[in-house]
Amino acid sequence: MWRFLARTIVQRLLLLVVISIVSHTVIHLAPGEPTEVDAMNPMMKAEDVARIRKSFHLDEPIHLQYLHWMKDLGTGELKSFRDGLPVLPKIWERFLNSLPLFLCTTLIVWTASFPVGIQAALKRGSRYDRSTTFFAYTLISIPGFFLSYLLILWVVRTFHLPVIGLRTFGTDSGSGIMRVMDRIWHLVIPSLMAALTGIAVLSRYVRAQMLEVLAQDYVRTARAKGLDEDHVVYGHALRNALLPFVTMFGLLLPGLISGSVIFEQIFAWPGLGLLGYEAILARDFPVILTLNFMAAALTLFGILLSDLLYALVDPRIRLQ
Amino acid sequence: MSIQGGQNPASEALAPPFAEAEALGSAETPTQQLWRTFRKDRLAMLGLYVLLALLVVALVGHVLTSFWPIFDPVTVRLPDKLRPPLSPASSSLAKDLLPPFHSYPFGTDEFGRNVLARMLQGSFISLSVGIVAVSISLAIGLSVGGLAGFYGQRRLGPISIDTLLMRFTDVVLCFPTFFLILTVVALLPPSIYNIMIVIGMTSWMSTARFVRAEFLALREQDFVTAAKALGLPEWRIIFRHMIPNALAPVLVSATINVAHAILTESALSFLGFGVRPPYATWGNILADGRSYIFDAPWLFLIPGAAILIVVLAFNLVGEGLRDALNPKLRKRSG
Numbered sequence: 001m002w003r004f005l006a007r008t009i010v011q012r013l014l015l016l017v018v019i020s021i022v023s024h025t026v027i028h029l030a031p032g033e034p035t036e037v038d039a040m041n042p043m044m045k046a047e048d049v050a051r052i053r054k055s056f057h058l059d060e061p062i063h064l065q066y067l068h069w070m071k072d073l074g075t076g077e078l079k080s081f082r083d084g085l086p087v088l089p090k091i092w093e094r095f096l097n098s099l100p101l102f103l104c105t106t107l108i109v110w111t112a113s114f115p116v117g118i119q120a121a122l123k124r125g126s127r128y129d130r131s132t133t134f135f136a137y138t139l140i141s142i143p144g145f146f147l148s149y150l151l152i153l154w155v156v157r158t159f160h161l162p163v164i165g166l167r168t169f170g171t172d173s174g175s176g177i178m179r180v181m182d183r184i185w186h187l188v189i190p191s192l193m194a195a196l197t198g199i200a201v202l203s204r205y206v207r208a209q210m211l212e213v214l215a216q217d218y219v220r221t222a223r224a225k226g227l228d229e230d231h232v233v234y235g236h237a238l239r240n241a242l243l244p245f246v247t248m249f250g251l252l253l254p255g256l257i258s259g260s261v262i263f264e265q266i267f268a269w270p271g272l273g274l275l276g277y278e279a280i281l282a283r284d285f286p287v288i289l290t291l292n293f294m295a296a297a298l299t300l301f302g303i304l305l306s307d308l309l310y311a312l313v314d315p316r317i318r319l320q
Numbered sequence: 321m322s323i324q325g326g327q328n329p330a331s332e333a334l335a336p337p338f339a340e341a342e343a344l345g346s347a348e349t350p351t352q353q354l355w356r357t358f359r360k361d362r363l364a365m366l367g368l369y370v371l372l373a374l375l376v377v378a379l380v381g382h383v384l385t386s387f388w389p390i391f392d393p394v395t396v397r398l399p400d401k402l403r404p405p406l407s408p409a410s411s412s413l414a415k416d417l418l419p420p421f422h423s424y425p426f427g428t429d430e431f432g433r434n435v436l437a438r439m440l441q442g443s444f445i446s447l448s449v450g451i452v453a454v455s456i457s458l459a460i461g462l463s464v465g466g467l468a469g470f471y472g473q474r475r476l477g478p479i480s481i482d483t484l485l486m487r488f489t490d491v492v493l494c495f496p497t498f499f500l501i502l503t504v505v506a507l508l509p510p511s512i513y514n515i516m517i518v519i520g521m522t523s524w525m526s527t528a529r530f531v532r533a534e535f536l537a538l539r540e541q542d543f544v545t546a547a548k549a550l551g552l553p554e555w556r557i558i559f560r561h562m563i564p565n566a567l568a569p570v571l572v573s574a575t576i577n578v579a580h581a582i583l584t585e586s587a588l589s590f591l592g593f594g595v596r597p598p599y600a601t602w603g604n605i606l607a608d609g610r611s612y613i614f615d616a617p618w619l620f621l622i623p624g625a626a627i628l629i630v631v632l633a634f635n636l637v638g639e640g641l642r643d644a645l646n647p648k649l650r651k652r653s654g
Contacts, residue, residue: 019491023500030507134363137639141579141631143586143603146624149610258496262587276499277591280506288503295496 008307012300019296024066024289033058034081034283056081069289082284091275091290095256097166098271101264102256104191109198116199117206122233124211132203139200148193148266155189163189165268190267194260206241213241246313250306257295357644364640370633378447381440390420393441394598397432400424402616405435427618429608435622438600442623445595446602446630449516449585450578456520458574461527462563464489468528469535470558486532493525498584505588510596515588519581526573534566568645575638579631586627602627 034056053059057068072078078087120129155163162168163186171182213219214237222232261273268274272291279287311317348356358364384391397417399410405427409419419434426435464485472482501518508514538544539562547557586603588594590610595601602623609619 015487015491015494019494022491023495027503027507030504031509137363137632137635138628141583141635142628143583143590143606143624145587145590145610146606146620146627149613149620150624153613254496258499261498261502262590265591277502280503283507292496292499292503295499296494299494299496 008304012304016293016297016300020070020289020293021066023292023296024069025062027285027288027292028062028065034285069286072286073290073293078286078290080279080284080287082279082282082287087286087290090287091272091294094270094272094275097269098256098260098264098273100187101191101194101260101269101271104187105194105198105260106252108191108195109202112195112199113202113206117203118210118233118238120203120207121210121214129207136200136204139196144193144197144262145266147196148190148263151189151193152266161185163267166270186267190263190269193266194263206245209241209244210237213237216240243310243314246309247306250302250304250309253302253305254295254299256298257291354641354644358640361640361643363636364643367633367636367640370629371637374443374447374630374633377440378443382444385437385441385444389416390418391434391437391440393433393437393600395433395437397428397434400428400432401430402612403428403432404616405618405622426622427616429605429616429619430612435605435619438605439602439622439626442600442602442605443626445512445599446582446585446627449512449519449595449601450581450634452516453519453523453581454574454577456517457524457577458527458570460521461524462531462570464524465528465531466535466558466563466566469532470539470554470562472532472536482532485528489525489528492522495522497522498587501584501588502591502593505593510593512595512599515585515595519584523577523580527570530569530573531566534569535562538562538565572638572642572645575634575641579634579638582627582631582634602630 033053050059057065060068069078073087076086076088079085080087080090116132120132123129152163155161165186166183167179167186168182171179174182214233216237218240219232219237222236223229227235257272257276260269260271261277263269264271264274265277276288276291278284279291385393389395395417397409397413397419399412403424405425407424407427409422409424419437424434424436426439429435429438468482468485472480472485474481476484501522504518505515508518544557544561547561552561582603585594585601586606589601589603589607592607594604594607597604606620606623606627609616609623613620
């Protein structure tokens with residue numbers, strides 16, 4: 001067990017180094033330097049550009065730039081190209097904004113998908129099953145921003161309430177309870193929108209998994225014993241069907257960074273996705289690279305976590 | 321992880337029925353059997369009809385918008401700005417500017433361009449973005465998966481080819497895909513081909529894994545041993561015998577990937593990194609339309625509905641194929 005853990009961690013760390021080198025190379029070799037974003041600015045003289053490039057180490061060979069990036073990241077002194085602010089506190093601040101959105105989305109996805117998927121599996125071939133199937137495919141097929149705009153239009157026209165941003169402008173002076181309610185209202189709609197695709201995918205997966213398990217011999221045995229249907233479905237079938245979903249908890253983690261660029265952009269939610277988008281527009285290499293690096297690290301950590309969780313819940317699996 | 325339950329049995333879907341059909345002397349080939357099962361799925365058939373219609377529309381639209389001046393999607397008609405759908409053309413237009421049948425079935429946009437013509441042009445381009453991107457991802461996925469599955473045991477120094485290629489696949493899988501696409505598209509010079517290439521290069525990983533798994537299973541099968549015993553060259557075994565048998569799961573994921581590529585293109589357009597003018601795609605018509613969502617909602621609703629219908633059709637056909645290729649389900653549904 002411990003040997004497995006040690007070996008996996010070493011492997012994953014090596015993989016992370018490879019990933020960081022690849023992403024650094026891709027981003028630095030692609031055309032378009034930070035100094036070229038505003039190339040026509042008359043205030044910038046050639047020597048200024050040269051000075052800026054020197055202070056960002058952009059004039060050095062690419063492997064030295066990589067070492068600079070890694071060193072600054074390690075010592076926490078990495079500065080954004082755009083505004084000179086330290087990158088890590090900047091990311092932390094945005095992370096705190098993304099976290100509630102992510103948690104709320106995940107909560108909606110997981111609480112809504114299971115009842116829908118289980119019902120569809122139990123009533124296989126019924127009208128309920130066919131309509132949820134069709135509805136799920138429709139949700140997967142809609143461009144997320146199209147549906148969000150329609151919903152924003154509808155909410156604004158029907159309830160005359162603002163939905164964009166973290167909070168309603170001008171409510172800072174309101175009472176505590178009012179501010180909390182306002183934050184929650186602003187949280188619910190973006191997370192609902194971000195959750196819809198997740199619900200569609202996950203409920204289909206729950207349905208497939210339940211169908212698989214319901215066809216097993218031990219379910220027939222449980223029925224033959226005369227157990228009541230609820231006990232068979234929730235006590236025997238569902239518990240076994242849950243196994244693969246445990247691993248999905250780990251795989252959710254990277255969604256924290258990359259999952260919500262579109263929705264954060266629509267709802268002007270100052271989270272990690274929007275930070276990445278702004279950094280890409282400004283060719284802010286330290287921020288882009290660090291976000292990419294963190295996303296990869298989260299992915300690798302998530303895979304490790306799901307392996308461990310799987311071993312924890314399924315005694316048939318031994319980690320060697 | 322996505323809905324990919326029941327991928328593995330698809331490998332057996334083609335081989336055993338083939339043997340059975342021979343033994344029973346029945347004339348039904350695996351393709352006929354697949355079609356018979358697929359046809360029973362009403363939603364998938366509906367999707368197939370939609371896709372066939374789309375193909376006709378895209379081809380006809382491409383011919384019309386490229387060669388017939390009155391269908392030219394870039395003709396600017398300033399007197400007819402933001403006309404709602406089905407409205408007639410204004411009489412002040414010069415004769416050679418008049419739209420077909422003197423009316424705008426889908427309305428006009430902020431420059432008075434005919435939305436019908438733009439949608440027709442967009443259908444061809446959106447479809448090509450999807451199909452070219454998926455072809456690229458198929459080519460990479462088939463090569464990587466095929467090499468790892470067939471030549472995986474050979475060694476390059478201390479590590480086997482299989483380890484090398486599959487670890488590389490893992491590395492690419494660790495990148496946040498949409499973020500990577502966004503970064504690269506934003507940094508590269510804007511061009512429709514770059515978007516196709518980038519989408520293709522970030523979506524081949526699942527294909528590679530399927531193909532490798534199929535190849536590992538197929539390599540042990542008797543017909544491959546027989547082909548080797550006959551002294552066939554390796555390329556012939558790979559291309560004539562193994563790839564056709566490994567295609568089943570790849571076909572399903574390719575169909576669904578076209579849908580993904582169309583959605584990705586529209587999301588890129590929304591963020592301002594999509595296909596640039598003068599090309600019209602459904603994605604950028606939709607993205608531009610959102611600025612007029614109050615004054616001219618048809619500019620937003622028409623491309624949105626078109627994307628929804630087409631992507632839905634691709635998804636339904638893909639799922640129908642998956643069910644038809646899955647022998648377990650086929651038995652159960654009788």
